[in-house]
Amino acid sequence: MTIQPQATAENTLESGRFLHPFTDFAQYKQTGGRTYVGGDGVYIIDHQGNRLLDGMSGLWCTNLGYSQDSIKQAITAQLDRLPFYNSFFNCTTDITLRLADQLCEALPAGFEHVFFTNSGSEANDTNLRLVHRYFDLLGQPEKKHIIARTNAYHGSTIAGASLGGMKGMHEQMLGLPYVHHVEQPYTFAHLGSLSPEAVGQQAAQSLADKIDSIGADQVAAFIAEPIQGAGGVIIPPDNYWPLIVEICRERDVLIISDEVICGFGRTGQWWGCETFNFEPDLITFAKAVTNGYQPLGGVAISDKIAAILTTEGGEFAHGFTYSGHPVACAAGLATLELYQQSSVLSDVSSTIAPYWSQALAQLADHAIVGEVRTQGMLGALELVKESGTTDRIAPDAAAAVFCRNYAISHGLMIRQVGDGLILSPPLIIQTSEIDQLIMGLEQALDATAAAFGIAS
Numbered sequence: 001m002t003i004q005p006q007a008t009a010e011n012t013l014e015s016g017r018f019l020h021p022f023t024d025f026a027q028y029k030q031t032g033g034r035t036y037v038g039g040d041g042v043y044i045i046d047h048q049g050n051r052l053l054d055g056m057s058g059l060w061c062t063n064l065g066y067s068q069d070s071i072k073q074a075i076t077a078q079l080d081r082l083p084f085y086n087s088f089f090n091c092t093t094d095i096t097l098r099l100a101d102q103l104c105e106a107l108p109a110g111f112e113h114v115f116f117t118n119s120g121s122e123a124n125d126t127n128l129r130l131v132h133r134y135f136d137l138l139g140q141p142e143k144k145h146i147i148a149r150t151n152a153y154h155g156s157t158i159a160g161a162s163l164g165g166m167k168g169m170h171e172q173m174l175g176l177p178y179v180h181h182v183e184q185p186y187t188f189a190h191l192g193s194l195s196p197e198a199v200g201q202q203a204a205q206s207l208a209d210k211i212d213s214i215g216a217d218q219v220a221a222f223i224a225e226p227i228q229g230a231g232g233v234i235i236p237p238d239n240y241w242p243l244i245v246e247i248c249r250e251r252d253v254l255i256i257s258d259e260v261i262c263g264f265g266r267t268g269q270w271w272g273c274e275t276f277n278f279e280p281d282l283i284t285f286a287k288a289v290t291n292g293y294q295p296l297g298g299v300a301i302s303d304k305i306a307a308i309l310t311t312e313g314g315e316f317a318h319g320f321t322y323s324g325h326p327v328a329c330a331a332g333l334a335t336l337e338l339y340q341q342s343s344v345l346s347d348v349s350s351t352i353a354p355y356w357s358q359a360l361a362q363l364a365d366h367a368i369v370g371e372v373r374t375q376g377m378l379g380a381l382e383l384v385k386e387s388g389t390t391d392r393i394a395p396d397a398a399a400a401v402f403c404r405n406y407a408i409s410h411g412l413m414i415r416q417v418g419d420g421l422i423l424s425p426p427l428i429i430q431t432s433e434i435d436q437l438i439m440g441l442e443q444a445l446d447a448t449a450a451a452f453g454i455a456s
Contacts, residue, residue: 016029020033021156034046034408035047039054039062039065039066039067040066040067041065041066041067041428042054042065042066042425042426042428042429042433043066044066044413050411051411052408052411052412052413053411053412053413053425053433053436053437053440054066054413054425054426055407055412055413055414055423055424055425055437055441056413056414056415056422056423056424056425057288057292057424057425057426058292059287059292060229060260060261060266060287060288060424061286061287061288061290061291061292062288062291062292062426063264063265063266063288063291063426063427063428064288064291064335064338064339064344064426064427064428065291065426065428068291068293068334068335068338070334070337070338071290071291071293071331071334071335071338072293073334074330074331074333074334075293075294075327075330075331075334077330078095078326078327078329078330079327082095082326083326083327084325084326084327085326086321086322086323087116087319087323087324088319088321088323092324093324093326093329095326095329095330095333096116096324096325096326096329098329098333099116099324099329099330099332099333099336100113100114100116100324102333102336102337102340103289103298103300103332103336104300105340106270106336106339106340107270107271107283107300108270108271108273108274108279108283110279110302110303110304111283111300111301111302111303112303112306113300113301113303113306113310114298114299114300114301115130115298115299115301115323116296116297116298116323116324116325116329117286117296117297117298117299117320117323118295118296118297118320118322118323118325118328119155119286119295119297120154120155120160120258120260120284120285120286120287120297121154121155121156121157121159121160121297122155122157122297122320123155123260123284123285123286123297123298123299124154124155124157124159124160124163124223124256124258124284125155125157125159125160126298126299126318127221127223127256127282127284127299128146128159128163129316129318130282130299130301130305130309130316131146131220131221131254131256131282132144132220133309133316134254134305134308134309135220137308137309137312137314138308140217142217142218143217143218143219143220144178144218144220145178145179145180145214145218145219145220146163146178146179146180146219146220146221146222146223147179147180147181147182147207147210147211147219147221147222147223147253148163148164148165148179148180148181148182148222148223148224149165149181149182149183149184149224149228150165150181150182150183150184151165151166151184151186151228151231151232151234152164152165152166152181152184152223152224152225152228152231152258153166153225153228153229153230153231154223154225154258154284155260156169158173158175158176159176161173161175162175162176162179163179163223165181165184165231166230166231180210180214182203182206182207182209182210183202183203183206183207184203184228184231184234185199185200185203185204185234185236185237185240186199186203186232186234187199187237188370188371188373188382188390189390191370191371191389191390192388192389192390196237196238197237197238197239199237200236200237200238200239200240200243201239201243203236203240204239204240204243204244204247207222207244207247207248208247208251211247211251211253212251216251216252216253219251219253220253220254221253221254221255221256221281221282222244222248222253222254222255222256223256223258224244224255224256224257224258225257225258225259225260225261225262225272226241226257226259226262226267226271226272226273226275226276227261227262227267227272227375227378229260229261229262229378229422229424230261230417230422231417232380232417232418232420232422233373233375233378233379233380233417233420233422233423233424235373235374235375235378236276241276241277241278242277242278244278245278245279254281254282254305255278255279255280255281255282256280256281256282256283256284257271257272257273257278257280257282257283257284258284259271259272259273259283259284259285260284260285260286260287260297261287261378261424262275263283263285263287263288263289264285264287264288264289264339265288265339265344265345265348265376265377265427266288266376266377266378266424266427267375267376267378268348268349268353268375268376268377269345269349269376270345271283275375275376279302280302281302281304281305282299282300282301282302282305283299283300284297284298284299285297285298285299285300286298288335289332289335289336290328290331290332290335291331291335291338293331293335294325294327294328294330294331294332295322295328296325296328296329296331296332344427344428345427348376348377348427349376351431352377352427352429352430352431352434353374353376353377355431355434356374356377356379356425356429356434357374359434359435359437359438360372360374360379360381360423360438361374362438363381363438363441363442363445365387366442366445366449366456367387367449367454367455367456368383368384368385368393368399368445368448368449368452368454368456369381369382369383369384369387369445370382370383370384370387370388370389370390377424377425377426377427377429378422378423378424379422379423379424380417380420380421380422380423381420381421381441381445382419382420383399383400383403383419383420383421383448384419385454392419393419393448393452393454394452397416397418397419398452399419399448399451399452400416400417400418400419400420400421401416402447402448402451402452403416403421403444403445403447403448404416404421404444406443406444406447406448407440407441407443407444410440410443410444411440412437412440412441412444414441414444421441423437423441425437
């Protein structure tokens with residue numbers, strides 16, 4: 001069996017001094033990695049001049065691609081006018097205020113306040129501080145426990161990684177003791193044994209059981225992505241979110257919708273909570289808010305919570321030097337204007353997402369594809385040894401790793417999560433480019449089947 005080699009250290013521009021996030025440093029020292037120097041529309045360009053169709057929108061963030069001049073110009077203009085001032089101690093900048101106003105116009109009804117951070121990780125840290133402060137002001141200081149889901153991703157700070165439910169992260173840190181995890185609504189894992197509705201019921205019941213075991217008077221919030229992104233594009237059954245809302249409302253537990261991936265049109269509507277028709281108390285946003293052109297994140301705060309925070313008094317002792325950074329906010333404002341003034345979101349819901357779903361579904365009959373999942377402009381393929389089963393091709397997700405590497409080396413950027421492949425192409429992708437993506441993915445699947453001795 002021939003396995004496609006990784007890039008070697010000789011074909012990168014790196015000196016070895018930069019330590020990459022989420023990387024085996026010892027392995028990287030031997031194999032090297034990939035260096036990119038340009039971007040054009042939905043393509044990225046490496047330092048050898050190779051063009052790759054970016055099937056991941058950078059890291060779920062360049063929804064509008066790499067060639068949005070208006071965002072670049074807004075950044076430059078703000079650098080010329082006021083490159084920095086902080087938002088501490090009742091100060092801020094005009095562009096920060098403008099973005100807050102404009103963002104509230106794009107949020108679901110009942111959200112009229114935002115708190116800016118530099119990333120989704122910091123935004124989820126902020127959620128914990130907001131939730132604890134809220135219940136303190138209500139005279140319920142015992143409500144401190146937070147519940148999240150297995151295989152969730154909520155960032156990489158200590159709090160974010162504690163909230164996330166990924167085993168590899170938890171093995172390398174001591175998580176916060178008041179964070180707990182419950183089942184994810186992963187239907188493929190129960191293929192042939194439970195219906196999607198039964199999976200949704202079981203996952204929701206695990207939340208109810210956890211709250212009840214801790215005590216509803218001790219539990220402050222449940223945090224979840226509408227669709228689990230980095231965990232494998234886990235799309236919940238239709239009954240899941242209605243059950244979750246019922247459980248939380250009955251027990252006075254707040255709902256935090258982590259929309260770092262799902263927000264700004266990714267699921268087919270502005271927000272994932274709108275796609276799944278539930279009303280959260282807090283919304284985490286980041287990534288696509290600036291199209292990835294500047295670091296910016298934040299929390300959208302419901303009127304219910306804001307009413308307490310803004311009337312009960314006392315300092316909210318939390319913030320960051322770069323909260324509401326004017327250059328990042330200028331990028332965010334220009335990005336929002338593109339979403340609001342162009343037809344990109346309506347094009348996604350009416351044309352591009354349906355075409356994407358139908359195109360990706362064509363791969364469901366491939367010999368090593370066990371399931372295809374899509375929602376909006378998200379997608380996932382489960383790789384299996386035999387169709388109709390959950391049997392994996394090789395230990396340690398070797399087949400999915402091979403498939404990813406083959407795709408990248410042949411001009412298609414995708415990601416591998418466990419034994420699956422995940423995709424999140426830019427919202428501006430055209431149908432011809434979707435065809436190109438599907439063709440490249442099919443070639444990678446064929447090569448993987450051949451490498452592992454499976455007839456395709």
